[in-house]
Amino acid sequence: MTMGLTLIKNGLTYTPSPIGKKDILVCENSILAIDDEISKDSVITLDPSALVIDAEGMLVAPGFIDCHIHFNGAGGENGPQFRTPPLQLSSFIRAGITTAVAPLGTDGVCRSLKELLAKCRGLDAEGITAYIYTGSYGYPPVSITGDVMSDIVLIDKIIGTKIAISDHRSSHPTVTELRHLISDSRVGGMLSGKMGLVMAHMGDEEGGLSIIREALSGTDIPKTQILPTHVNRNSKLFTESLKYFADGGYIDITTSITGNDGSISPVDCIAMAHNKKIPLSSITLSTDGNGSIPIFNSSKEIIGMGIGEPSSLFSTIKEILCNTNIPKEDVISLVTENVAERLKLTKKGRITIKGDADILLISISDFSLQYVIAKGAVLMEKGNIVRKGTFEGLAQ
Incomplete structure (x- = not known):
């Protein structure tokens, strides 16, 4: 047999x-x-x-876990022709990604969570493990059942919530609205045995992480409940993120951000954190793969367009392993154990x-x-x- x-x-x-x-x-x-x-x-x-x-x-x-990849496509900031297409299975395999978690991107109008959920189940059938976040850039958040708490409780593949903050494309939620979203996501996770993580897209605006600090202030909600991502998009935000560590915060670094135009490459971020003796267990890496990467001028007009590369996850880990003296186990944990702990995926990442x-x-x-x-x-x-x-x- x-x-x-x-x-x-x-x-x-x-x-x-x-x-x-x-x-x-x-x-x-x-x-x-x-x-x-x-x-x-x-x-x-x-x-x-x-x-x-x-x-x-x-x-x-x-196997690597990518906690922020747009596997059903994203984009559209410069018109419908700029919507990125869905990813194929080989894109994940080539990057060593065996578990992928996807949010909606800027477009929460024409892109739907139902469509994202269908792609998620399709990838599961083809050979990897996939999950999604409810919500999108905007507030109030889009959902399938009517609210994020019900989405997390009732739909097996929804394990958290997406929101954009400190970004000119966001809805600029208030501190109270963000606190409400984090709370609902947390309770949804508690009721369903999931993490209920809030994946917070960070933009370039001056406010940075301050709204997260204010939303958590005065509550007993642990900082593990929210994970700011794209924190390497500019040096000011990354410097602020290093201070966020000191207060017990966690961050996600985007491997598709290359270090040009004032951003910081993921390899440099990890080297800086290691040199400052910041525990790398507080850091995860994700790709923002297949998401459009618009290039804006000072007036926030689009002057160019790129796309996030899923392959950047493996190439970043390879570069760190080859070019630094950081222990291999700490490097590998950035895309395995650390991510599994942030997402409460108990059988993954190890x-x-x-x-x-x-x-x-x-x-x-x-x-x-x-x-x-x-x-x-x-x-x-x-x-x-x-x-x-x-x-x-x-x-x-």
């Missing part, structure tokens, strides 16, 4: 904590065993069709027995991605994508 076994042998394993060379046995979509030696012959006896992967010379890590079998194999010699395993299935083998989305490769 086929059991769906996969044996990974001889890999230098990071859970993300370093545990040395280990063999890992996967049964269907879960990790069954981790040991110094698991007999290949015994596995083949149990399951003659078992896959055995020799991970000698490879670093074994948990290589552990009974955890989800989302695993990456990375060449130690050049840090190239060699294998991607999601839900126990091999999606990339020896650097080649072996599973594609439903419509990839079909004639146009």
Whole structure:
């Protein structure tokens, strides 16, 4: 009887904590065993069709979690022709992303949460794990059921809420409105066993993080309930974010922000935080992948347009591993364990027995991605994508 076994042998394993060379046995979509030696012959006896992967010379890590990626498209700031299209499965595989969480972007009018939810379930069927946020840039927040609390409680794939603040494209919610949103998202999470995280898109406006500080002030709501993202979009905001750490805050750095035009590259951000002895466990990385990146002049008129790259997540981790002396476990945690803790995804972000079998194999010699395993299935083998989305490769 086929059991769906996969044996990974001889890999230098990071859970993300370093545990040395280990063999890992996967049964269907879960990790069954981790040991110094698991007999290949015994596995083949149990399951003659078992896959055995020799991970000698490879670093074994948990699959990456992207907590802010626009997998159903975003944009539209310069007209309908600037709406980005949905992402295909191969974009996630190439980036080592085995879990993805998507919000709506600027457009909460023509883009719908129902459509986003359908794309989410489609990606789940194609091979990775996907979730979404309710809400969008604006306030009052858009929702499926009528309010964000009900969305989080009643819809399995909705695990938090999106809002934009300190941005000329936002609705400029008041402190009371933001506090109300955070509270509703938190209670929704409590009632459903989820985190109910508020993902706060940060813009360039002078107010920065002050509205978050004010909204949480005088309450018992922990700072883990809200995660400001894009904090590396300008040096003033990032400097403010470093102070936010001192008060127990958490931040998300965007890997699609390259460090041009006054922004700070994600690699420089992590190096700065490490040099200031800020615990990297307070930081996550996400891509803003597939989101439009409009370029504005001083009058906030669009003068150019870019797009966030999902591949920037893996390339950023690779660059940090190659060019800094930051411990590998701290670097890997930025896109695995840290994110899983922020989102309360208890079976994600770690290589552990009974955890989800989302695993990456990375060449130690050049840090190239060699294998991607999601839900126990091999999606990339020896650097080649072996599973594609439903419509990839079909004639146009």
